[in-house]
Every structure is written in structure tokens, then in C-alpha cells.
Amino acid sequence: MPKLPTLITAIELGTSGIKLLMAECADDDETMIVKGFHERRTQGKVVKGSITNAEALTDMLTEDLNKLEKQARQRIRTVAVAITGSHLGCVNAKAALPITSQDRRISEDEALTALSHAEAYNLPMERRWLHRYQKPFQIDGHRRAVDPRGMIGNQLTANIQIIHGDDNTIRTTESIIDNVMGTPPDELCFSGIASYHGLGLTESAQRGVLIIDIGAGVTEYVLMYEDTCVHSGQIAVGTDHLANDLSIGLRLPVPRCREILRQDAGAHRVSNSKDASIQVETMIGHPPRTIKQATIETIVEVRLTELFEIIKKDLDDAEVRQLIGERLILCGGGALIRDIASLAESIFNVPVDIGRPAGISGAWSEMDSPRMVTLVGLLHYTRFMAMVREEDDPSFWQVLSGDWSKLIGILGKAFRP
Amino acid sequence: MNNKVEKVTILGIGGGAGKIMRQIGQGYASRWAQVAYLDTDVGDLEYTDGVLQVPLGKDWTHDAGCGDDPLLGQRAAEASLTEIRQVIEDTELLIIVTCLGGGTGSGGATVVARLAKDLDILCFSFVSLPLAGEGNGPRQIADQALATLRQQADTVIAVPSDLLFSHLPADTPANRAFELANSVFADCVVGVAELVRCRGIIQIDFSSLKTVLKHKDAHCALGIGRGEGENAVQMAIDELLQSPLLGGKTFLESADVVVATLIGGADLQLGVMKQCLEELNAQLADSTRSFLGANQVPEQEHHLQLTLLAIKYRQSAPSPVRSRQGSTRSQSLTREELEGTRQFKLPFAEENGSLGIFGNSIPNMYDGENLDIPTFQRRGINLDLSES
Numbered sequence: 001m002p003k004l005p006t007l008i009t010a011i012e013l014g015t016s017g018i019k020l021l022m023a024e025c026a027d028d029d030e031t032m033i034v035k036g037f038h039e040r041r042t043q044g045k046v047v048k049g050s051i052t053n054a055e056a057l058t059d060m061l062t063e064d065l066n067k068l069e070k071q072a073r074q075r076i077r078t079v080a081v082a083i084t085g086s087h088l089g090c091v092n093a094k095a096a097l098p099i100t101s102q103d104r105r106i107s108e109d110e111a112l113t114a115l116s117h118a119e120a121y122n123l124p125m126e127r128r129w130l131h132r133y134q135k136p137f138q139i140d141g142h143r144r145a146v147d148p149r150g151m152i153g154n155q156l157t158a159n160i161q162i163i164h165g166d167d168n169t170i171r172t173t174e175s176i177i178d179n180v181m182g183t184p185p186d187e188l189c190f191s192g193i194a195s196y197h198g199l200g201l202t203e204s205a206q207r208g209v210l211i212i213d214i215g216a217g218v219t220e221y222v223l224m225y226e227d228t229c230v231h232s233g234q235i236a237v238g239t240d241h242l243a244n245d246l247s248i249g250l251r252l253p254v255p256r257c258r259e260i261l262r263q264d265a266g267a268h269r270v271s272n273s274k275d276a277s278i279q280v281e282t283m284i285g286h287p288p289r290t291i292k293q294a295t296i297e298t299i300v301e302v303r304l305t306e307l308f309e310i311i312k313k314d315l316d317d318a319e320v321r322q323l324i325g326e327r328l329i330l331c332g333g334g335a336l337i338r339d340i341a342s343l344a345e346s347i348f349n350v351p352v353d354i355g356r357p358a359g360i361s362g363a364w365s366e367m368d369s370p371r372m373v374t375l376v377g378l379l380h381y382t383r384f385m386a387m388v389r390e391e392d393d394p395s396f397w398q399v400l401s402g403d404w405s406k407l408i409g410i411l412g413k414a415f416r417p
Numbered sequence: 418m419n420n421k422v423e424k425v426t427i428l429g430i431g432g433g434a435g436k437i438m439r440q441i442g443q444g445y446a447s448r449w450a451q452v453a454y455l456d457t458d459v460g461d462l463e464y465t466d467g468v469l470q471v472p473l474g475k476d477w478t479h480d481a482g483c484g485d486d487p488l489l490g491q492r493a494a495e496a497s498l499t500e501i502r503q504v505i506e507d508t509e510l511l512i513i514v515t516c517l518g519g520g521t522g523s524g525g526a527t528v529v530a531r532l533a534k535d536l537d538i539l540c541f542s543f544v545s546l547p548l549a550g551e552g553n554g555p556r557q558i559a560d561q562a563l564a565t566l567r568q569q570a571d572t573v574i575a576v577p578s579d580l581l582f583s584h585l586p587a588d589t590p591a592n593r594a595f596e597l598a599n600s601v602f603a604d605c606v607v608g609v610a611e612l613v614r615c616r617g618i619i620q621i622d623f624s625s626l627k628t629v630l631k632h633k634d635a636h637c638a639l640g641i642g643r644g645e646g647e648n649a650v651q652m653a654i655d656e657l658l659q660s661p662l663l664g665g666k667t668f669l670e671s672a673d674v675v676v677a678t679l680i681g682g683a684d685l686q687l688g689v690m691k692q693c694l695e696e697l698n699a700q701l702a703d704s705t706r707s708f709l710g711a712n713q714v715p716e717q718e719h720h721l722q723l724t725l726l727a728i729k730y731r732q733s734a735p736s737p738v739r740s741r742q743g744s745t746r747s748q749s750l751t752r753e754e755l756e757g758t759r760q761f762k763l764p765f766a767e768e769n770g771s772l773g774i775f776g777n778s779i780p781n782m783y784d785g786e787n788l789d790i791p792t793f794q795r796r797g798i799n800l801d802l803s804e805s
Contacts, residue, residue: 244789247774299792303791303793
């Protein structure tokens, strides 16, 4: 039986920069204790979630991982990497099986056959699956059933949500880690799924929760319902777009606009900000400029409204928006923008919270930020997957009824292809 | 094939439209059209009898209006989308009436037009622009709202308010002047509804009309003329040609499409109808595509009313055609191709906007738009960069 990893290093190669987090599992088996953290800007080596300069990134990562080891005074062992970018996609794989027995009672064999047919969904050669989640069965096309055994029907449909990505792009990330560490990463995880694990949600995921992670270059979203992922997606728009919009609209340098975004920008216009303004230093020797708060908020609001509307439309097209029964959680750097929750609430018409990492401790104040949710989630996800594998060939029904249900390995297979 | 318009909805948005909707609600149009009025100011709604009233975005505005903030108006309308959908979902033709320059109308009209587009409802927007004397503020709001609205509605008829007053004598009392201006506006709106609703003696082919009106990039003008007695036809034609909203005989002669409806009473004679339509045809160029209809309504006994919508494409074939993002390219499209195409798909459409730090990255396309270009640029929003 493989041993559960206790010391895990999470790596996020994001648009805003490289983030590394090393943590150790506490005795309670749920909390991770931070041993080391390092962050640096990637200066254009990753654009909109896609790696544009692998060589330079390898050098940076080598340097940073060495620093992390020194800081933590521990050798890096298990490594998990977040995968992001517009190359990712998701598909609902379906397989319908006619029930042929005379009494039309669905047997365990028939349920397993339907699932294995759905699992055999053929992705194009250049695609590779990252996650597969089992969704409830459908009997005769409309009746939902988590466990269809013993139920009567003419047809049983199995549904599996597959999150997939471009094989070459994923291999590029793997090869960078391989070059630095001498071994490929132990876990690869879609950033949106990692964010879900980083928020420590249990009941919300049962009743339906939408998680939107607004990063610097990419926004990912995941809809969890009945403990399974029913839909996910990503848009190559993030806070860098907001900074760029401000830079073009206000005619200011992008770094200055990033500061404005952190300090002065609101996600939507408020009545008392009509006459408010801020003083902005532009260049040395030049007098500061006065910029109306309302102008900044207009730029930010229209961009964020567009982003949320795109997500909303995607959820509507997939006919899953009505499954958000509990709330929407915003995380990532974009979640720090003032009033973003109320803007999202007005668009999605559900309660909105700003998510922060759960199940993490240690003397690192940086951890208590929506920016760290994905990174912390990678740690929890790695533990979670190790526990899944620790089960020595669990039966299908064990998987369905367990806390970590619906994740495929449904048939007790290893997670990685 | 059924080309008839089953349901027409005339929908006013915002305080300025309230008075116009009141007039329409009290007129005969309310018998065959659904007349509805949306506003964020509940006080205004209370004074609009005979009209289906829908308060907008209570949570956003607390029933007290938008205070000339179009973003607030937009948000209020978004918050009431379900109610708006209930009002318009069975409609075949939607006519949005609003006075641009304020908050509710300027922000809400686009939301309604977009919803109509999603529901595939033919949508006319009938908007008035602020008076020149109202200053730059309302004008800027109106310009911005008009640009956004043009992207969503099938046909936008923008009427400068100054034109509504232009035919009134200078000594008209102010209250009366506004009343008369609203009346002209209301008549025009009902006239447009009649153009399409008309299924009386001569029917307009609705599906063909829909095709030509879905051509978004066009300039529209409207004329209305009335006549009575022996010389009714000539009176109606003369009044129509002098109509302040038509832009003169020259505009009519250069129009690409003309849609006209003659409304008469039960006593409307074939000879009169023929004479009227011939007189009108004589004013049009040979190349103009015309849709002419006639109808009888009891209220027009002994009267004639001629309503005309003239449409001139901004770039008609083979001159440059405006692409989705506003750039122009020369295309050799025939008029038939223009009329039959709902949206022009041009190869290598040039982008109109700045990319900034994304200048060297792969374009981030979504629904025909490059998301790397700032949203405010793609939406045509003018930013207030003044320091005061």
C-alpha cells in the first residue's frame, strides 16, 4: 500500500508570476502547515496562462525551488502543478444502455457497463484528460439517480464530465518540472478544481456552488453540485486585462494601473463616488494627475460585467446555472477588487462570497488571501488523490458512496492516464 | 406561410417616455397593441393610466429613479429581466420608445433591445435625442447610449427633440409645446407600428420587411402626413414631404428602402388608394425598394393618414461596408446580397481598438470580438478624463 505524502510542494506557473508553497500535513490529517513560500513575477514568460518562454521559466523555477528548500530546510518530495490556460476544455461524455431484462430492473452489471461506455469517450489525439467526474445517471432520459441499481427503466444513461487539455501544452509544463526536479510532477490539476479543494467546501458542493477564480491572465470557473463537477470552463481574461484597460483608458503605465486596481478601483460605480477623484503620480518631474473615481470604476465595471456575462451564458448554454443552489465564491487576485461581490451578485442573482484558503496554518500572513486559494488547493488535492489511490481497488459502489465519491477512478483505476 | 404580425408591443422606458406612452395608451393603438411602460421612478408610473406598468430594479433605485446615471438604469433593467421577458416574449414586433439623455432610458433601452435580440423579436427603437439647449451632459449620455443601442436593435430611429419643436410657432406656450411635441412623437410611433401591423387591404410582406430592417447600419427617417376632404391625397403627400422628421424630399429620393402605409376609414376608395400610392411612388428613385400597405380603421373615417419610414444604408453596395468592430473594407456586394445578409462576415476584419500589453499575443476571440481590446472601447463608451 503506498504511503500518503506528508510534505507537498505546490507550484503555480501563472501569468502574474511563479508561486511556490511547501507544506506538511498536520497530525489531524486535514490541516497543512506551511513550511515555505516563495513568489516572483514571471515578466511575460507566461501570457494568458500559456508558457511563452520555457527556457527562462526553467531557470527561474530552478532558482526559486532552491530558495524554497533553503527556506523550509527540507528537500522537495511530492510536487503538484496547477494547469491553466485557454487550451483547457470540458465535455459531458454520455453513454446510453438499453435495459434488456424481462423485468427491466437495472442490475449492477448494467450500471457498470454504462459507465465504462461513457468512460471510453474518445478525445481527439491531441487532447488529454486531466479529470473525470461521474455525474448522476439518467433513467429513460429524464429520471436522475445516483445509484440506479434495482430501479426499473428501459434505458440507463451514464454521464461523465471530462476536463481535458492540449497534450503538448500539458507536456511542456511536465517537461519543465522534469528538467528542474529530474522527475515529472506527481499531480497535475486544473486550477479551477484546485481552487475548489482550497476552499474546504463540503456542504456547499452538495447543494451547488460556483467557484470563479479570477487570475492575472485567465479566469477559471467550476460548478460543483452533489459533490461532483458538473461544469467547468476558463476564459483568457484576468486582472491583467483590467490593468491594460485602465492603462489605455487613463493613459497611464501598466504598473501604475496595477496599483490603482489594488488600491482605488471599485467593481462598480457607487453614487457617492460621482465627484470623488484620486491623485496619480505619472512620471518623475510631472505634476500628479487627478482622475475621477467614476472613470476608473466605469472601465473596471464594464470589463467585469462582460466577464461574468460570458460565464453566465456558458452556464446557461450548458443548462446548469440553475444548479447553483448555495452560492458563488470568488477567488484569485481579482476577488480583491472592491465591490466585486456585489457586482457578481447582481449578475448571477445568488449570494456571493470572497473565498479564502481553508485547512492551512503556519506563520505566513500571505496565506490568508483569495490569491492563495489555488496554491493551497493543490496541496489538499494531492492528499485527496493519494487517499483515493490508497484504497486498494475500491469497488464502484464504494466510490459512489464515499466522501470522495464520483471521482474517476470509478473503477478503481489510477487517476493519471 | 403566415407572414402576419401576431402581436405588437410598444414599450416605453424612462421618465421622458412616460408622457408619450400616456398618449399612446389613450389612443386607438392600445386596442391592437400591447402598450407597456417601464420606469425606475414609481411616481411616474402611477400617472400612466391605460398602460401596462413595470417598475424596474427596485433594489437598485429604491423606486426613486436613476438620477441620470445610465449605468444604474442598465443595472435596474438587468435586475428586472424576468418581468421584461414576460411582457415581450410573445411579441412579434417590439417598438422601444425612450428619450435618451437620462438614466433609465439610456441604460435600460439597450438591455431590452438585447433581450429582444436573444428572443429573436424584430425590434424598432424609437428614441428622442436631447434638446440642444440641455447642454453637453445629456448629449454625451445620449450619444453613448445611441451607439450601444444601434448594436442591439434591428432599427433605430433617432429623432432630435429640436425637430419635434421646429414646426411649432414661436409663441406657443411652453407647456403646450411639449404636449404637442409628445403628440407628434406618439403619432410617429403608432405610425411605425401601423406600418408593420398593417394587414388590411394591401398587406406588407412581413418576412421580406424583416430581412431589410435587420440591416443594422442604416439611417432612418420618418414622415407622417394627414389629409381630409376632396383633396385628401394631395394634403397627405404634402404634409408628409414637409414632415420635420423626414429630412426633406432629397432624403426620400435617395432612400434604399421605403415602407409606407396608407390608413383610411371604411369609406376609403380604391381610386384614392391608387392615387395616393402612385403619388408616393413618383417621389422615389427607380432603385428604391418599396413596401406599400393600406388598411382601413374606423377611427380614420373621412381621413387619410400616410406614414412612411425611409431607410438609407450608410454604406450601400459597392461602397465600403462597416464591419462588426467598426472598421471599413471595400466589398463588391450587390444590393440583393446586402438585403439578404443579416450580418456581414468579412475576411480579416480589422480591429478597432488598442491591444496594449496584448499586442503580441494570439487574439482572444469570443463571439466575433477580441477580448484583449478594452471592453469600454468595444462598447464605444466615452470616458470622462476631465480633471475637474
